[in-house]
Amino acid sequence: MMAQASMARPALPARPVPQAGPAEWVGPAELRHRRVRLAIGSAAAAHASCHVQAAIEEWELPVDRAVAAILASDLIINAVTNGGGEILMLSIRCTATQFRVEVHDPSVTGDSWQTVESGADAERGLRLAAALAADYGHYRTPAGRAVFYALAFAPAAAAGDEPPSRGVARGDGEP
Secondary structure, eight states: OOOOOOOOOOOOOOOOOOOOOTTOOOOOSSOEEEEEEEESSTTHHHHHHHHHHHHHHHHTOOSOHHHHHHHHHHHHHHHHHHOOSSEEEEEEEEOSSEEEEEEEEOOOOOGGGTOOOTTHHHHTTOHHHHHHOSEEEEEEETTEEEEEEEEEOOHHHHTTOOOOOOOOOOSOSOO
């Protein structure tokens, strides 16, 4: 009987895996996306904020969770106030360079969505987004309209520089 040669492949030398150091935060390699249907009601804004914060935490993104949550709440409140229908769609996306939140509603009418006046964005509830987001706006969809904001990844977090701690002061306050 002839001895069989081992069919096992020789082990390849281990290739070092590049590690992103503190100075070079790398965004996700693939698009991350989450969509949530929300019923219009008094809890819709709170639910949207919770979903946005959960996505930021789960995806470990360097964006300000509080800003993202308040902007999501603002978009939901605007859709509830100015939109139509009983269901909203919250869309949360993360690319390699930004975190984006959209709120879709089935509204197909509304002058404030079609006017180009400078004050039109105020009617759409986008003043907070204008002040806090890297990008914001609205657009028509086949089913109605969408409002969005996008946050760029925080440079301090991307560089690994944490803000100074605001913990409990220790000592008697003397220098």
